Amino acid sequence: MADEAPFQFLHSELIQYIYKSADTEDTENGRNISKLENLGCRVGQGLIERLTKDAPRFKDELDIMKFICKDFWTCLFKKQIDNLRTNHQGIYVLQDSQFRLLSHLSAGKQYLDYAPKYLAFTCGLVRGALSNLGLRSVVTAEISDMPACKFQVLIQKM
């Protein structure tokens, strides 16, 4: 039985709720995206605290990113990130070839315009998790072919 279903349905309803309660569509879109991103950030912070409670100390930045790709992603989406790449200078690209929060939209390019609002929350999740592990970051997402998508993480040097 789909274990992540309650989370997925709640995520969809949250998006609808936030978009519905906004006054006008065009001007509010940016603000809605940032509301979703912030909500995701706080969920990510809570979640990573729970997940790392008994984890050993991380060796370095790459070690943290691997934890995000494996344990953190599995807890949320019951699968790991399929591909992690880095330039070893603070940029990481996490590729999920079957991203769960997009899987209810049809594959292909048809609904590409609607996709950003389904990714904002997850960008926040990653940013929140990293921030609680001591890394300040900017996280953006990019879709080329649904339901595959890429998250780009840019670690900010402090």
Add this chain to the structure above:
Amino acid sequence: MADEAPFQFLHSELIQYIYKSADTEDTENGRNISKLENLGCRVGQGLIERLTKDAPRFKDELDIMKFICKDFWTCLFKKQIDNLRTNHQGIYVLQDSQFRLLSHLSAGKQYLDYAPKYLAFTCGLVRGALSNLGLRSVVTAEISDMPACKFQVLIQKM
């Protein structure tokens, strides 16, 4: 690893988001409860559709309630309802002696006043699930000793 954690954290943040975006606390409380209840209702509708996709047809009302107490509750909270009682005339009392969405509040009577907002979403979940199975209902919740709580379901005859 806690499978239901993403759902629990998202649920908490949703409550905070809805309460924070309301203007004034006192007048808005009823409206916030009903927003949460409605969101829960739509999540419950989606979820029950997914869960009953391959389930055999239900024999009667009691059979539906048992499904809610077992499969539906387990999918959401990784545990079953501990006790189901009925007067066989459309009233059902579902008792959860360790309700997950209250478990982050301290046990005892200390935070009893805050509890209703943590139950509204779940009342909606049950109402939504029942409505998609053809039963119109009113669902209320009652707490005597946290984190134990009771959901009362009153089936409306059509």
